[in-house]
Structures are given as structure tokens and as C-alpha cells.
Amino acid sequence: MSTQKDIVIKFNHVTKVYKLFKNDKKRLLYTFCKKIKFKEKKAVDDVSFKIHKGETVALLGKNGAGKSTILKMITSVCFPTTGEITVNGRVSALLELTSGFDPEFTGRENIYLKGQLLGLKNKEIQELEQEIIDFAEIEEYIDQPVRTYSSGMKARLGFSINVNIRPEILIIDEALSVGDEEFKRKCVKKVNEITSNENITLLLVTHVTSVAKEFCKRGLLMKDGKLMFDGSINEAITRYEETYNKKK
Secondary structure, three states: OOOHHHEEEEEEEEEEEEEEOOOHHHHHHHHHOOOOOOEEEEEEEEEEEEEEOOOEEEEEOOOOOOHHHHHHHHOOOOOOOEEEEEEOOOEEEEOOOOOOOOOOOEHHHHHHHHHHHOOOOHHHHHHHHHHHHHHHOOHHHHHOEHHHOOHHHHHHHHHHHHHHOOOOEEEEEOOOOOOOHHHHHHHHHHHHHHHOOOOOEEEEEOOOHHHHHHHOOEEEEEEOOEEEEEEEHHHHHHHHHHHHHHHO
């Protein structure tokens, strides 16, 4: 039975409002003059939910529903305008897989850089280093500057780092399509291994309902920044598909 102590992610009446300017010049001027006009966009509107340790949760909704903003707030890329967010545990987010790389560093050096950014100590990274390299399948390129990598190689290395650091909370945003079909299957298998651990929490964003159903038992349905449904994955998918059918 879940308790308050088991809560790893909590949103308490969270709202995120973005200021939309006509152009970057207007945005810059606003820093010095608050009279510059702008429009407000509520990306997330008074959303509350709790996710407990070990849960597998799919975040569903069309583009612009507020899913990415929720992920950004969980990972502290941005912060709520109002409301409170609590996150307990080491977060590994498969969002922009190649972000955080220094192009002049080798792949090996970037493993340590990203590991440190994710809160690991050098000794912990050293223990995981070979496992990360083997999973990424970039072989001798690991000691070459990342600027020489193809986009696919960088994505594979980014994915490998994030799934092999033994996260407590794993966040995936459409990142299971990395590389060729064989590598995709390897990624799916790895995520299944991670989430088989009852202490690991999964938050998955995908437009593919079959993927959501494969990995998750619970679904959160977002629409226009609001949380429309929170319940079993089967019912969440049904609600999601009904919402889309109404638009067709």
C-alpha cells in the first residue's frame, strides 16, 4: 500500500504561464521596460497529481497539451508560475539526448561530464563507464571528439548514459526511437529491465498508445494545459483516442 513517504513526484495546483512576445527584440526590451506588450499562454493550468515509487505512468495528450512543460518543471529546466512541485529521487530524463555534451570533449570525457551533471561522483561514473560504452555501440569513437559523431551516435551515447546511471525516476519523452531497429529493441529491453525494479518510477510521454500500454499501468491525460483524466492506462488510452476522434 502506498503512503505519503512513497511519493516521488507531487504537483500541487501547478500553473505555468509563458510570456509570448512578437519577437526576440521585444523579449529583450521587456527586461528593461515592463511596459512592453506581450500575450500570456497558460501551458499548464492548475494541475495536481501524485506519483508513487515504482509506478509506471504515461503522460498522454496532443502537441501543446502541456506535457513537455510538465517534464521541464520536473527536471527543473523551468519553474511553475504558481503552485508547488516536489521531486524525491535521482532523475534521469531522456528528453534531448544530446544536450549537455561538450563537442570538443571525447565521448569518454562527456560520460564523466554528464554523469557529474546528473549528480554522480567520479567513482560511481568509473564503475558504470564500460557498461555505458558497451551499450552505446560506438566502439573506437568513444575516444574521439563528440563533434566528429553523427547525430545517431550522439543520441545513442546520450541514451546509454541516462539509462545506465541507475536512476530512481526515469523520464522518457519519445526517446525509444533511437538508432536502427536492432538498437531500438535493445533500448526497449533496457527500459523493461529498469522498470521491473519496484523501486524505479517511470514517467513516459508518447503519442503511440501501444507503447504507453506496453510500459505503463497508469495514464494522465492532458488537454489545453489541464489534467483531464488520471487512472488506469486502458481507460486513459480510451479517453485519449475519443478526444482525438472528436477533432476529426
